Amino acid sequence: MTEVDSTKLIYVMGPSGAGKDSLLGFARERVGAQVMFAHRYITRAVGDGENHIALSHDEFATRISYGLFAMHWESLGLRYGIGIELDAWLARGMPVVVNGSRQHAQRALERYPDARFVHIDATPSVLAARLARRGREDARQIEARLARRPAFELPSHAHVVTIDNSGMLADAGAQLLNALTLAERA
Template sequence: MSGSQRIGPGTFVPVVGPSGAGKDTLIRLVADAFADHSGVRFARRLVTRPADSATEDHDSLSEAAFARMVGADDVALHWRAHGLGYAIPLIVDDWIAAGAVVIANLSRKAIPTVADRYSTVTVVNVTASPDILRARLEGRGRETGADIEERLTPVPITIPDGVELVEIVNDREPEAAARLLQGVVERHIREAVRQPAE
């Protein structure tokens, strides 16, 4: 899917960044702010791992179910990382086609696929210092020492042409970083309102 075939006119806002950066926390805070706004949607990931409600927000599925959905082209996006399968539900395409701003926690490696699938994409890269990332990963108690080291290994971020990148440092209180993410969403809402007149 490319060029004029990309899905629009809505905007996809992938929230990316290293494990422990606090992406799900920021997304939850922003979701609360837009709870009554029909033009803002939050896509829940499908992951081949049980959800830990304290630290992440996703729907779980088996490896077999993941393989079936991907094989049937029944997901909008999918990728694998850290031995797990991840996917974004196909309903996202309908939301974007209807003009919504859609926010989702995504892998950095999925950005090129997102840019090829949707006409307007703003990547929000959430980061934090290595010490804070390590403390958060150790605090959630989900990974072993080797897993933590793997997740702390820097991953380059590739931004395709025509894709906006917004950097958010989430080193302090999450409410401050969430306000920055909320500002990105609000800007796209304003642009969507202006679009018909242009």
């Protein structure tokens, strides 16, 4: 693996409905080309404002077999990957934002020991309302998803910022922009 500056990696995570995609879009519009936003490859059709590249399960497996993912994981029957272009960007000193998974955060920290983590969250009522608007799950499935909200833990040395995105997008967006600015200066 090429030598990378993992202080420039900003790993964004949080529960479904926390508004990660909205916040990432907000930030992307304001930082321009100063920060790279890694593509996510997902075995799900594109929709709902989520910025990803849709792959079939076979395409995903082929990319794994050729080592084309810097990180990959599975959640709720879907597969998610971040391409190896991430390492090329970090090797060139560019700040890179990854839309990751709380369950994969520890493995990301092992590969990128100086990464910065941003945990986006919202109140349970806000999460429920957003999940309902998204329309991928019925009320019973949403209730089950919220009930199983897994906790995540990272070692005490990990740099973690938590942003509550229960209110105005601009307020949480300003906090995310601040986290990105810190990574640019790292």
